[in-house]
Amino acid sequence: MTGASASSFRLKPVAFADLEGWAFDDPSPLFDAMAACRQHIKNVKPYRTGSTGLSSSDLLPLLDSAAEFAPSSAAEARSFFEAECRPFLIEPENGGRGFVTAFYEPEVEVRAERDDEFRFPFYRRPDDLVDLDDGNRPADMDASYMFARSESGVISPYPDRRTIDEGYLEGRGLEIAWARSKVDVFYVHVQGAARLRYADGRIGRITYAAKAGHPFSGIGKLLVDTGELPLAGISMQSIRAWLADHPERVDEILWHNRSYIFFREAEVSDTNLGPIAAAKVPLAAGRSLAVDRLIHSFGFPFFIRSETLTRLDDGQPFARLMLALDTGSAIVGPARGDIFTGSGDDAGERAGAVRNAADFYILVPKEAASRFGW
Helix, strand or coil: CECCCCCEEEEEECCHHHCCCHHHCCCCCHHHHHHHHHHHHHHCCCCCCCCCCCCHHHHHHHHHHHHCCCCCCHHHHHHHHHHHEEEEEEEECCCCCEEEEEEEECEEEEECCCCCCCCEEEEECCCCEEECCCCCCCCCCCCCCCEEEEECCEEECCCCHHHHHCCCCCCCCCEEEEECCHHHHHHHHHHCEEEEECCCCCEEEEEEEEECCCCCCCHHHHHHHCCCCCHHHCCHHHHHHHHHHCHHHHHHHHHCCCCCEEEEEECCCCCCCCCECCCCCECCCCCEEECCCCCCCCCCEEEEEECCCCCCCCCCCEEEEEEEEECCCCCCCCCEEEEEEEECHHHHHHHCCCEEEEEEEEEEEHHHHHHHCC
């Protein structure tokens, strides 16, 4: 298969016995998330079908069965998936393995009004930002641009991070809240959501609404390529430490990533639930995966196995069934995933150093699996 990201791959039928670590996993937490996906598909709209051809219609038989099943043990939960699905190893054409990183929901101290200390805003989506498709995208604009500026009927690239930081949106009333640190704001852009802690103790939440359109450029890669940090030690923590030690270069480094994210305010109905993600359902810590949405359709289960990823399971190799519920600019390819670790500083510590090779298996409902050689 060839995905929209130009990554070729195949789905290789395997047995559940081939999924190392499967026999010790407890996928029970997935049932609530599957119920939320089912409600969205039935009552709102189906998810976009990725280049695998697996659609929400293919997924619904699994979700319907899950709605009538309540596992009382890990073994029962595994047996449900064994009865309803067939596993396939996602094999990239180049013969390599997959790769996982992790993301989290930061918690940031903010103020509702700007002051001398809290000076860096989180912005709502501006009214001159428009969605692009093949019908309105200018011929000379890269097809990867999904957003742009519309001014007097003329569509052009939206101002980038540097231009916005230098005041392009000031005076338009788009500020949701103000943070103390420009680096904190940047990392919320990278994560795509945050909890906001106000001075009066109130907890708010912001989540992704749109982006300026420019491609994501990782600042970690920049620091490695320029010799500032070693590849072996790159992590969110090491990058933050470098930025703290080099305040005079913060703008230079952050502006390398021209991408800029806009947010919307979201209700915090249950602090145990993660933010509403691209699949329009709450993320479940440790069980939600961001994938390349041009290739994969939201809601499908993926079993991820990484023998080198041991920081999330008390030193044990990572082996969990997860649901594809989110996406991201840096998540490109058929066997590329981003694991949601939860909310707050502890979740950030867990997520910050996850960069591991992994095997990706997609669980396909039985009827649809027949199309893929099972």
